[in-house]
Amino acid sequence: xxxxxxxxxxxxxxxxxxxxxxxxxxxxxxxxxxxxxxxxxxxxxxxxxxxxxxxxxxxxxxxxxxxxxxxxxxxxxxxxxxxxxxxxxxxxxxxxxxxxxxxxxx
Amino acid sequence: xxxxxxxxxxxxxxxxxxxxxxxxxxxxxxxxxxxxxxxxxxxxxxxxxxxxxxxxxxxxxxxxxxxxxxxxxxxxxxxxxxxxxxxxxxxxxxxxxxxxxxxxxxxxxxxxxxxxxxxx
Numbered sequence: 612x613x614x615x616x617x618x619x620x621x622x623x624x625x626x627x628x629x630x631x632x633x634x635x636x637x638x639x640x641x642x643x644x645x646x647x648x649x650x651x652x653x654x655x656x657x658x659x660x661x662x663x664x665x666x667x668x669x670x671x672x673x674x675x676x677x678x679x680x681x682x683x684x685x686x687x688x689x690x691x692x693x694x695x696x697x698x699x700x701x702x703x704x705x706x707x708x709x710x711x712x713x714x715x716x717x
Numbered sequence: 718x719x720x721x722x723x724x725x726x727x728x729x730x731x732x733x734x735x736x737x738x739x740x741x742x743x744x745x746x747x748x749x750x751x752x753x754x755x756x757x758x759x760x761x762x763x764x765x766x767x768x769x770x771x772x773x774x775x776x777x778x779x780x781x782x783x784x785x786x787x788x789x790x791x792x793x794x795x796x797x798x799x800x801x802x803x804x805x806x807x808x809x810x811x812x813x814x815x816x817x818x819x820x821x822x823x824x825x826x827x828x829x830x831x832x833x834x835x836x837x
Contacts, residue, residue: 646823655721655827656811667825699762703821706777707754709762 613638613702617710624715630687632713634700639680644703647676647685650712651696659698660685690715719743719826721812726831733802737831739795739812747790750815752824753797755808765810766797769819802835809833 614637622630634645645663650656658667660676663683673688687694695717700710725737737753752767766786767775774786785798795812809830815822 644821644823648824648827653829655829656824657827658816658823658825661816661823701762701823703817703823705821707764707822707824709764711761 613640613705613708615700615702615708615710617698617700617713619713620711621714621716623717624690625717626690626692628690630690630694630715632685632687632698632700632715634678634683634685634710636681636683636702640683640702640704642704643679643683645676645678645683646701646703647674648699648701649694649696650699656699687715719814721814721826721828723810723812723828723831726810726833728834728836729802730837731803731835733835734798734800735802735833737797737799737810737812737833739797739828741793741795741812741814744814746788746793750819750822751786751788751795752813752815752822753784753786753795754811754813754824754827755806756811756830757805757808759805763808767815767819768795773819775820799833802833804835807833807835 618633646661647659648656663676697712720742722740750769768786787796811830812828813824814826816825
């Protein structure tokens, strides 16, 4: 099983600032089969990024994904109030596994 | 608009059983692989079952033998039968649509989830 470790656990930021979220895999994720999700309380999780640089339908261009091998990053260029949420990475190189999440809070 | 609406969660005693349902709309249900993913306090998000368009099923070893996923394409519905429930099965269960290959995929649409609580 590929274990994903996200850091930091919590990011405390203000609207307008940038955010960098990290996801490290316990083994190489070939072909960069990695996705990112946003989850707000009481809502369905939402796919943001897959592949790991392709934006899902409706994902604003302030969100970008990068990385390969074992190290992946989700970057939010300028935080909007609606971006404060928990973000999860997920690999699909093998049976899907998820990171433990990074909470982006004000 | 794609919608996935789960139901059937609730409070169950250890050793009991439960059947979760998911009503799908807004897409051609029979053309997509479907999955259940759960979120527990201790282990976070965990993929627990999948069913492909041909009806073949897939499970991680952690739930094999206790979980049964099924689908009814005529009713645009997905189901999860959970037997021999334990406290560790307490979680929010999400109905999820797979985007690529059934055994290794990301998930492009999620429901809001249904809470299963296992307690005496």
